[in-house]
Amino acid sequence: MTDETAATPTLLVADAHRQRDGSQDRKTVDVAVGILINEHQQFLLTSRPAGKVYEGYWEFPGGKLEANETVAQALTRELEEELGLKIGDVQMWRQQLVDYPHALVRLNFCKVHSWQGNLEMREGQQFAWQSLPLNVVPVLPGTVPVLTWLAEERGFLGATHPASS
Numbered sequence: 001m002t003d004e005t006a007a008t009p010t011l012l013v014a015d016a017h018r019q020r021d022g023s024q025d026r027k028t029v030d031v032a033v034g035i036l037i038n039e040h041q042q043f044l045l046t047s048r049p050a051g052k053v054y055e056g057y058w059e060f061p062g063g064k065l066e067a068n069e070t071v072a073q074a075l076t077r078e079l080e081e082e083l084g085l086k087i088g089d090v091q092m093w094r095q096q097l098v099d100y101p102h103a104l105v106r107l108n109f110c111k112v113h114s115w116q117g118n119l120e121m122r123e124g125q126q127f128a129w130q131s132l133p134l135n136v137v138p139v140l141p142g143t144v145p146v147l148t149w150l151a152e153e154r155g156f157l158g159a160t161h162p163a164s165s
Helices: 071-083 142-153
Strands: 011-013 028-036 043-047 062-066 092-101 105-113 127-130
Touching: 011 062, 011 142, 028 043, 028 071, 028 092, 028 142, 043 071, 062 071, 071 092, 071 105
Parallel strands: 011 092, 028 105
Antiparallel strands: 028 062, 043 127, 092 105
């Protein structure tokens, strides 16, 4: 995998009505995110575990990059730790900068088409293989752009997800 990046990812402000933690010049946290696509062209979503910010919201799995770690290395580590999967090739796809109330994150979305192992929800989360439109809610704000991108790639013109509750 190459760690190529988009010129400048656009900024998505999540829950704009809520106060931001920290100062105006918060440090950006890099996150590797896996879009696992199975043989039926479905993608994997997992729920945020109990005790975490946005508990119960659905998202693509992944996690923060550690010091001196590439996106591919972080994604490989995170998916093994969280899901028990050993992933194959990682294809860097898109980036999205999200200003959440608790953190400013740069989401590095990667497509993954091959892996070994069975899904193990090691953090007590749930999982769902999904197509468009989704049948799980609520969806984490940083997940919404990916659904739009997938819809564009697949030629969908209608809604990409149900209304959030």
